[in-house]
Every structure is written in C-alpha cells, then in structure tokens.
Amino acid sequence: MPLYEYRCKSCGQLFEKMVSFSQSSKTQECPVCKSPDTSKQMSTFASKGSSPAAASSCSSTGRFT
Numbered sequence: 001m002p003l004y005e006y007r008c009k010s011c012g013q014l015f016e017k018m019v020s021f022s023q024s025s026k027t028q029e030c031p032v033c034k035s036p037d038t039s040k041q042m043s044t045f046a047s048k049g050s051s052p053a054a055a056s057s058c059s060s061t062g063r064f065t
C-alpha cells in the first residue's frame, strides 16, 4: 500500500497514512483534532523537481563571454 502525507487544514498537523488505492481519494481524519478537513500532500513529487545541480551547470556556460 502507498504511503500518503496529509496536512490538516484545521490545526496544521502533518501526518502520514498507509492508504489503499480505493481509499486514496477519500479524506483522512486528523489524528490530533479528529477533523476530516485534511488535504493530501504531493511532497514526493515536489522534492524531485528542484535540483541544485542544474543551476551550477548553467553558470559554467557563462565563462564563454
């Protein structure tokens, strides 16, 4: 089962939960304040997008001028 990260909109709590595919579209209850008002976080995709290596290779081309 995939592990999803959720953020509670009520108290701001971040929590992870193992959710089966059939349950992934359902909202998860906050473990702290029991609020059902939570949103799924896309943290795994966001961390892969920004790489500092791409920025350093870009500055090396500036030595041509």
Ligand SMILES: [Zn+2]
Pocket (backbone or CB within 6 Å): 008, 009, 010, 011, 012, 013, 030, 031, 032, 033, 034, 035
């Ligand atoms: Zn909460």
